Amino acid sequence: MYVMIGLSLLMAVGFLIAFVWSIRSGQQDDLITPGMRILLEEKEYKNNK
Template identity: 75%
Template sequence: MEIMYLMIGLSLFMAIGFVVAFVWSIRSGQQEDLITPAMRILHEDEKTKNL
């Protein structure tokens, strides 16, 4: 039964860590523009053809 208390404590600690990392990523602007990086790879071929 003691291992259950340890596992619950560790899982709560990890969950809090994930929430802190998520909030930090939102505040630092990591999640603002998710479309542009995916579309950028489609337009790079046009630049290399001109070389």
């Protein structure tokens, strides 16, 4: 029982750390561009290479 509680807390803290890290590393700075970037096609460049 206590192990389970400890585990659940550990997981929660893990997510919290992931969240803090994502902000620190600037992942939330730009939420628009990546979505547009993925729609652009790259094929022409590869042919020329």
